Amino acid sequence: MVEAMNVRGMAGRVCGVDLDPRVLENPFLDEARVADAGQIPYENGVFDLVFADNVMEHFSLPDHVFAEIARVLKPGGTLLFKTPNPSPTVSGSKSEDLLNEGPCSGTGNAVGERWKSRVVF
Structure with missing residues (x-):
């Protein structure tokens, strides 16, 4: 765990x-669940922000x-992700293409023009 990733207390709930299963021992979280990203164990529309840290390049689907992710985000919610590869490929498609054509369409590239004037951490 990286201390710089600790945002606990800066949001209502992390x-x-x-x-x-080590996620259950993460002291930076208010709540932890062991699950696959293809079946996120939360109700619809509960999160303002979903942050994926170095995981998007691993998804087979x-x-x-x-x-x-779109399902668990509140209307107008934000998906923010980082990847170690400046040009990630996910199952033969660039992540940018998936954002432009998939359920998160309209967001542009991974950061998007609308975020250039905002501070996101």
Whole structure:
């Protein structure tokens, strides 16, 4: 765990989902669940922000994961992700293409023009 990633207390609630059961021991989370990103164990429209840290490049069914993320986001919610690869490829498609054509369409590239004037961490 990276201390710089600790945003607990800066939001109403910080939740984490991971396949690795060590997520349950993460002190930076208010709530943790062991689950697959293709079946996020939360109700519809509960999150203002979904942040995916170095995981998008690993999905075998990215369209399904993007649909799940869209499902758990509140209307107008934000998907923010980082990847270690400046030009990630997910199952043969660039992530940028998935954002432009999938359930998160209209967001542009991973950061998007609308975020250039905002501070996001």
